[in-house]
Amino acid sequence: MNDAEELLHDLDMLLKESNFTKAAKQLYISQPYLTQLIKRIEQKVGAKIINRDSKPFTLTEAGLIYYKYLENVSYNDQQLERKLAQFSHPDKEVIRIGILESLGSYLLPKILPTFLKLHPNAEIQLFEAFPRKTERRLSNEEIDCYIGQTPEAISGGFDVYTNGDEQYYIIIPASSQYFQPNKFILQDDELEIKELLQQPLVLSQPESAVRHQLNGLFQKYHVKPKIVMESNSVITVANLVVKGVGLTISSASILKRLQHLPINLLPIKRELLMIKYFIALKQGKQHSKAIKDLVNIFQQTKLEQTIH
Template sequence: MNDPEALLHYLDVLLKESNFTKAARELYISQPYLTQLIKRIEKKLGTKIINRDRVPFSLTEAGMIYYKYLENISYNDQQLERDLAPYTEPNKEIIKLGVLESLGSFLLPRLLPSFLQNNPNVEIQLFENSPQKNETNLLNGDIDCYIGQTPETISHDLNYLVKNGEQYYVVIPQNSHYFRSDKFILEADELKT
């Protein structure tokens, strides 16, 4: 398997379950396939990537390096797709949206379907991370905006919109080409839950 995103997902589930059979069941693959996949990776790398000696499973130091490598490949693949989009799909706009990990499954199903239906030329790429990681990604230009909570520590280089009721924020850096002082990509009324 050469799909870094799938490998990351497999590793995440395996670490969460700390059991090959349970992980395979959750991934809808066979346990022998998952076991052989990990063994092939370890053989190719020449070292173990998962500590299986105790529960919960954890990544070895080599496993952490491999995991970070997969994250970098995945990010670079997404960046390449975004950079090529003006040439391959000239009318498509890609918005990289950072979201607080705990909000991804709760909030986005309420927001994105109507937004995407009203904006068929837009593709959303999601990045679920901690507030600190999302803020760093915003400041580095790795994401275009961020939906999160409690912006007490938000950098002064970022603007944010406070939605009353629920404490969720859409944050867009001023240096983003999506930033407009008079307009938000996600309008305030689209943030109703």
């Protein structure tokens, strides 16, 4: 029978089209084949997996369990392939990097092209997760290095190499009472930070490195934040605020990616809040030349981002 990834794709298309003929056409297979495939699955499961008596098609309770099973099989297959890569491709060195997704979208394009020119046979595997999970992976040697921000927050047992110094800003949308027309970057003393922190806020999730820093800022000003929404994505947070959902605090590298104006940016003094990027390795472990080169490239690359 088809592998888990292919079966997931077949089910997704059938649920999307809610029609066997249309789904089969999109999947480049025949309608009788798709019909028989679903019947074979239901015989194996011992129950219907799709409600197809009405539209749109939906998964039955048994179908939901089977779908989740396929997702787990697919994930485990991918993890197995990752773990076996060093044996199945002995000519390649596998470099496993732990990083937050939003951070990776900014930092990795600055670092990896240079590294891969130096090590063209290296295979990069990314493990994207929140900081605490990434720390555990590095401690358990499930990854080779951890690229993050806020080195002060990282636990002991790691060699930490820092680079970059980036400023934070409070984003003030045009819909806010604090918005000042015909201005972009305000003076850092034009508005009271404490007053802005008491407004409705859109923030990243509590597990994020940014949120860890912001919690320290709230404590400093004795503010209990009014959080109207949280997101795993700092890009989503920033765009929601631009559209008037609330206020937030974001960094220059994130703000550079915003397409929506007008907004005001109130700089936060670096002694209160700032970004410093780091790459961490597990202490006491012998590291390959490729890993050492990755650290050197990280330290030598200009990572600072500014806004004018």
